[in-house]
Amino acid sequence: MSYEKIIFYVFAAILVFAATMVITRKNPVHSALYLVLAFFTSAGIWLMAEAEFLAIVLVLVYVGAVMVLFLFVVMMLDIDVATLRAGMIRYLPVGVIVAVMMLVMLWMVVGPENFGLDKYAAPARHAADYNNTAELGSLLYTVYVYPFEIAAVILLVAIIAAISLTMRRREGTKYQVPSEQVTVHKKDRLRVVKMESEEKMELK
Numbered sequence: 001m002s003y004e005k006i007i008f009y010v011f012a013a014i015l016v017f018a019a020t021m022v023i024t025r026k027n028p029v030h031s032a033l034y035l036v037l038a039f040f041t042s043a044g045i046w047l048m049a050e051a052e053f054l055a056i057v058l059v060l061v062y063v064g065a066v067m068v069l070f071l072f073v074v075m076m077l078d079i080d081v082a083t084l085r086a087g088m089i090r091y092l093p094v095g096v097i098v099a100v101m102m103l104v105m106l107w108m109v110v111g112p113e114n115f116g117l118d119k120y121a122a123p124a125r126h127a128a129d130y131n132n133t134a135e136l137g138s139l140l141y142t143v144y145v146y147p148f149e150i151a152a153v154i155l156l157v158a159i160i161a162a163i164s165l166t167m168r169r170r171e172g173t174k175y176q177v178p179s180e181q182v183t184v185h186k187k188d189r190l191r192v193v194k195m196e197s198e199e200k201m202e203l204k
Contacts, residue, residue, distance in 0.1 A: 001152040008048055028074045032067060039063045050126065053133040 018038035023032045039062050046055035108114070141149050169175075 004048065011041045011044045015045070023192065029071065032071050032074060036063055036067050041066065051132060053136055103176070 015038055018034045018041065021034040022038065025034065039058055043055040043058045046052075046058060086095045
């Protein structure tokens, strides 16, 4: 067994372990940290596959931005884990069915009948000055330009819809107006009301 295969199997074992811990840990912060570990090992596998750009994007975007934001949200919110797990047993059969369907689809795609070195030849070795990023950009903006533009439009529509749902006015919800809060005066907060004095009632 070569050195590259050993490194690949080590990274793959760590990735499977981290992915398993993500879905089995009860603490959401621990699950998020294991997900970060899974992203790092995935980036290492991408580097071994000579996809440096995808590895860098995986680390910078998912680990550096998405996961950090997710960790902040999880740690700042008071999440009741017991409430989240209350309906786990009720929805467990549906989850098992969906998981089995996903495994069947994965087996149909990457099974031994459709995947392997006997079906696809090993990729050719490139020179040291080979630019993976330039090749990826060339494919995105030539061969896959229409799917790329469609995906961009779908993401733009999703962003606009998310902003619209967030900014909509809902009944029974109180909102703060910072511009009015910073311009308030003392006389607006406190009002003195004059009332006539009342005689003290004596208890008999």
